[in-house]
Amino acid sequence: MPHRTRLAGHSGGNTMSSFKRLADAGDLTGKTALVRVDFNVPMENGLVTDDTRLRAAIDTVQTLRTQGAKVALLAHFGRPKGERVADMSLAPIAGAFAKVLGSNVSFIADCKGEHVKQAIADLDPAGVILLENTRFYAGEEKGDPELAKEIAALGDIYVNDAFSAAHRKHVSTAVLATLLPAYAGVNMEAELDALDKALGTPERPVLAVVGGAKVSSKIDLLKNLVTQVDSLAIGGGMANTFLAAQGISVGKSLCEHDLAETAREIMQVAKENNCNILLPVDVVVAKDFKAHAENRTCATDEVADDEMILDAGVRTIAQLVAAMGNSKTLVWNGPLGAFELTPFDKATVAAAQAAGIRASDGKLIAVAGGGDTVAALNHAEAADEFTFVSTAGGAFLEWMEGKPLPGVEALKA
Numbered sequence: 179m180p181h182r183t184r185l186a187g188h189s190g191g192n193t194m195s196s197f198k199r200l201a202d203a204g205d206l207t208g209k210t211a212l213v214r215v216d217f218n219v220p221m222e223n224g225l226v227t228d229d230t231r232l233r234a235a236i237d238t239v240q241t242l243r244t245q246g247a248k249v250a251l252l253a254h255f256g257r258p259k260g261e262r263v264a265d266m267s268l269a270p271i272a273g274a275f276a277k278v279l280g281s282n283v284s285f286i287a288d289c290k291g292e293h294v295k296q297a298i299a300d301l302d303p304a305g306v307i308l309l310e311n312t313r314f315y316a317g318e319e320k321g322d323p324e325l326a327k328e329i330a331a332l333g334d335i336y337v338n339d340a341f342s343a344a345h346r347k348h349v350s351t352a353v354l355a356t357l358l359p360a361y362a363g364v365n366m367e368a369e370l371d372a373l374d375k376a377l378g379t380p381e382r383p384v385l386a387v388v389g390g391a392k393v394s395s396k397i398d399l400l401k402n403l404v405t406q407v408d409s410l411a412i413g414g415g416m417a418n419t420f421l422a423a424q425g426i427s428v429g430k431s432l433c434e435h436d437l438a439e440t441a442r443e444i445m446q447v448a449k450e451n452n453c454n455i456l457l458p459v460d461v462v463v464a465k466d467f468k469a470h471a472e473n474r475t476c477a478t479d480e481v482a483d484d485e486m487i488l489d490a491g492v493r494t495i496a497q498l499v500a501a502m503g504n505s506k507t508l509v510w511n512g513p514l515g516a517f518e519l520t521p522f523d524k525a526t527v528a529a530a531q532a533a534g535i536r537a538s539d540g541k542l543i544a545v546a547g548g549g550d551t552v553a554a555l556n557h558a559e560a561a562d563e564f565t566f567v568s569t570a571g572g573a574f575l576e577w578m579e580g581k582p583l584p585g586v587e588a589l590k591a
């Protein structure tokens with residue numbers, strides 16, 4: 179099958195553009211919207227230490243209020259595993275959210291029942307209430323239809339604004355969408371549109387950059403990408419496994435020798451799909467895994483037995499920047515070296531800045547996300563210049579693996 183035909187068929191399950199948006203919901207006067215948000219915020223001694231996720235919810239909540247709806251917020255916090263755990267209550271978060279929203283936010287220590295229904299009925303028009311941690315109910319993570327029915331009875335429409343939990347088939351992330359008219363919230367909408375531009379219906383050529391520590395955690399992701407993108411640059415510790423699989427000695431570098439066959443298989447699938455694989459051509463090596471360790475740059479086949487690869491070299495960076503110059507779309511996950519240890523952050527920083535400049539010049543759609551990637555792009559001070567940086571972690575990686583996300587599938591029009 180020709181490459182382009184397969185891509186047009188989106189075999190990787192990345193088509194995301196046809197979902198229901200809040201704008202489709204129309205006038206909501208007198209209605210109650212059940213809104214799934216991500217309030218899994220960092221907390222210390224009952225205080226929110228980073229309110230980014232709370233601020234992210236404002237747009238959706240205000241849009242719904244403007245459309246006339248009351249808003250009942252659903253969220254999880256931590257892993258209470260179906261039990262009521264006092265220090266995982268969302269009670270303190272209601273106050274913190276009220277502060278960033280600039281209006282009153284009620285709280286009720288339940289997610290279902292007549293008393294919750296009454297509390298919603300008692301709200302002023304366009305009032306906002308936060309319900310208790312959804313994971314206090316054992317049925318939540320099991321996607322229990324009975325629990326779903328009881329929660330659905332509280333509202334008229336369902337809005338999902340938590341892409342970060344969209345890889346879960348839980349009551350509050352997916353099942354509610356089967357019981358009520360369901361829409362993507364403002365953040366979910368932005369995320370899905372960005373992801374669609376990156377892998378769903380991208381402008382080609384598409385370059386993927388995948389770095390990070392290990393191949394083992396990204397086998398599915400690599401296997402999917404080589405069927406979707408035009409070029410795949412492999413960096414970071416995982417590149418060592420690919421180099422070793424080609425008979426190159428990587429000294430005492432981080433390397434999964436047992437995955438040599440898997441690496442060769444991925445290279446073979448790439449070849450069958452006309453996906454050009456870019457591996458490092460030069461590397462920065464040191465004898466110790468520590469910041470400011472004495473280091474040198476050498477060709478990839480010149481690593482001594484007592485040396486380890488900690489970063490990509492200047493020729494590899496140039497190769498990558500040239501590949502960006504030949505691409506219209508970039509999708510990136512994972513750092514290109516041990517970026518937490520100066521000076522082994524150079525390749526990650528240089529590549530991120532080059533991508534950021536092209537993106538802000540409108541020459542490249544640059545989408546990144548997953549795990550350490552956000553920290554790496556922030557470290558490079560390039561995140562703001564990217565077209566979109568996803569903070570979703572697990573959901574972003576499953577999307578890169580081409581897996582359908584239950585929370586997104588449930589919103590499809």
Ligand code: AMP
Nearest residue numbers: 390391414415487488512515516517550
């Ligand atoms: P991941 O969570 O798989 O994206 O991996 C991120 C981690 O990979 C970061 O902590 C980096 O320090 C680490 N890493 C990247 N390149 C290397 C390398 N060449 N050797 C050791 N660790 C690396």
